Amino acid sequence: MDMEELLSERIKNTPPSFIRSILKTAVDPEIISFAGGLPNPISFPETSLLHSMERIVKKYGSKCFQYSITAGLPELREYIAKRYNTKFGLNLSLDNILITTGSQQALDLIGKVFLNENDEVILENPSYLGAIQAFSQYKPKFYQIELKENGMDLEQLKLNLNNKIKFIYTIPNFQNPTGLSYSKQIREDMANLLKDKNTVLIEDDPYGDLQFEGSRLPYIGAGKLKNSIILGTFSKTVTPGMRIGFVISENKEIIRNLSVAKEASDLHSNIFSQYLIWDYLINNDIEEHISKIKTLYKKQSSAMLNAMAQYFPKDVKYTTPQGGMFLWVTLPENISAMKMFPKALEKKVVYVPGDPFYIGRKDVNAMRLNYTNADCQTIDEGIKRLGMLLKEKI
Ligand SMILES: Cc1ncc(COP(=O)(O)O)c(C=O)c1O
Numbered sequence: 593m594d595m596e597e598l599l600s601e602r603i604k605n606t607p608p609s610f611i612r613s614i615l616k617t618a619v620d621p622e623i624i625s626f627a628g629g630l631p632n633p634i635s636f637p638e639t640s641l642l643h644s645m646e647r648i649v650k651k652y653g654s655k656c657f658q659y660s661i662t663a664g665l666p667e668l669r670e671y672i673a674k675r676y677n678t679k680f681g682l683n684l685s686l687d688n689i690l691i692t693t694g695s696q697q698a699l700d701l702i703g704k705v706f707l708n709e710n711d712e713v714i715l716e717n718p719s720y721l722g723a724i725q726a727f728s729q730y731k732p733k734f735y736q737i738e739l740k741e742n743g744m745d746l747e748q749l750k751l752n753l754n755n756k757i758k759f760i761y762t763i764p765n766f767q768n769p770t771g772l773s774y775s776k777q778i779r780e781d782m783a784n785l786l787k788d789k790n791t792v793l794i795e796d797d798p799y800g801d802l803q804f805e806g807s808r809l810p811y812i813g814a815g816k817l818k819n820s821i822i823l824g825t826f827s828k829t830v831t832p833g834m835r836i837g838f839v840i841s842e843n844k845e846i847i848r849n850l851s852v853a854k855e856a857s858d859l860h861s862n863i864f865s866q867y868l869i870w871d872y873l874i875n876n877d878i879e880e881h882i883s884k885i886k887t888l889y890k891k892q893s894s895a896m897l898n899a900m901a902q903y904f905p906k907d908v909k910y911t912t913p914q915g916g917m918f919l920w921v922t923l924p925e926n927i928s929a930m931k932m933f934p935k936a937l938e939k940k941v942v943y944v945p946g947d948p949f950y951i952g953r954k955d956v957n958a959m960r961l962n963y964t965n966a967d968c969q970t971i972d973e974g975i976k977r978l979g980m981l982l983k984e985k986i
Pocket residue numbers: 629693694695696697720722763768796798824825826827832835836837
C-alpha cells in the first residue's frame with residue numbers, strides 16, 4: 593500500500609520543523625549552533641528543583657502520580673492568576689487559566705477549537721515556525737502582515753481584517769524569530785482597531801519576562817478585548833523539559849472550549865511537573881532567578897552584537913534585541929540563507945534560514961540567530977566563521 597494514500601491531508605499539509613532536522617545533523621561537537629531555541633542549561637535551577645522534588649513526593653505522595661483534572665493544578669493556576677494580576681493589573685482567577693503541555697500545545701488546541709478548513713488567520717511576517725506548523729494542521733488560509741521595527745503594520749492589518757478572520761496571532765515581546773517588540777503606541781492602536789471586531793487576538797509571550805532593562809509594557813488585548821488570549825510558559829524561565837505552559841483568557845467560554853479539546857488530546861498535562869513547578873515557585877525567589885537569566889542573556893546578546901559589528905560585512909543588517917533569545921539578520925537581497933546553509937555547515941556554524949518563518953516564500957535573504965545556548969567565546973568564534981562566509985558571498 594502506498595503510504596501517500598494512507599496519510600491524512602492534515603499531516604501532508606504540515607511542514608516538518610526545519611530546526612529539528614538541523615538539530616539532528618548538527619551532532620558534530622565542533623559545530624557551533626545558533627539554530628536551536630534552547631535556553632542556557634546553566635540557568636536551570638537544578639538544586640532547588642531537586643529539593644522541590646523530594647518535598648512534593650513527601651508532602652503530596654500519590655497525588656503527584658495520579659490522574660488529575662484537565663484544567664491543571666488549582667494551586668498553580670491560582671499562582672499564575674495572581675502573578676499576572678499584580679504585574680499587569682488584570683482581574684484573573686484560577687478559572688481564567690488552563691495549564692497546557694508547553695505553549696506549543698496551546699497553539700495546537702487553538703487551531704483545533706477555532707479553525708475549519710479555509711478559515712482565515714493573520715500572522716506576523718515573519719512568524720514563529722512552530723505556530724505555522726501547529727495551525728497548518730487545520731488547513732487555514734494564512735495572511736502574513738509585515739512586522740515592522742515597532743510592531744505589526746496596522747495599515748496592512750486594517751486592509752486584511754474581514755469577518756472570516758478567526759484569529760490574529762502575535763508575539764508582542766522579543767518575537768521569535770526577529771527579536772522585535774511592539775511599542776506602547778502600536779499596542780494601543782491595535783486594541784482600538786480590534787475593539788469591535790469579532791475575532792480572537794492571541795498574544796504568545798514566552799519571552800516577555802526576559803526583558804533586559806526597564807519595566808514591561810501592558811499587553812495589547814488583555815483587560816481590553818473580550819476575545820483576548822495570552823499564552824505563557826515556564827520553558828524560558830524555569831526549564832523547557834517539564835513542558836508546562838498556560839493559556840490565560842478573561843473569556844471563560846474560550847477556556848472551556850480549549851479544555852474540552854485538551855481533554856480529548858491528553859486528559860491533562862503532567863501532574864508531577866505541575867506540582868514541581870508550583871512548589872519551586874512558592875519556595876524560591878523567581879524574580880531573582882529571572883533577573884540572573886536576563887543578566888546572562890544580555891551578556892550573550894552583547895557578545896553576538898559585538899562580534900557581528902567586527903566580522904560581518906557592512907551591508908548585512910541585524911536587529912538589536914532588548915530581551916528574549918533571538919536576533920534576525922538580513923542579508924543583501926540576492927543572497928539566500930537557505931542556499932548558503934551547506935557552506936555554513938562546512939565551516940561548522942549553523943543558523944535557521946528565514947524560509948520556514950514565512951508562508952510559501954523560498955530563498956529568503958534572512959536568518960535567525962539564537963544567542964542563549966553558547967558561551968561568549970563560542971559566540972565570537974561562530975560569528976567569525978559566519979562573517980568569513982558572508983564576506984566570500986558578498
Ligand atoms: C513564540 C513561541 N511560542 C511557543 C513556543 C513553545 O514553547 P513551549 O511549548 O516550550 O512553551 C516557543 C518556543 O520556542 C516560541 O518561541
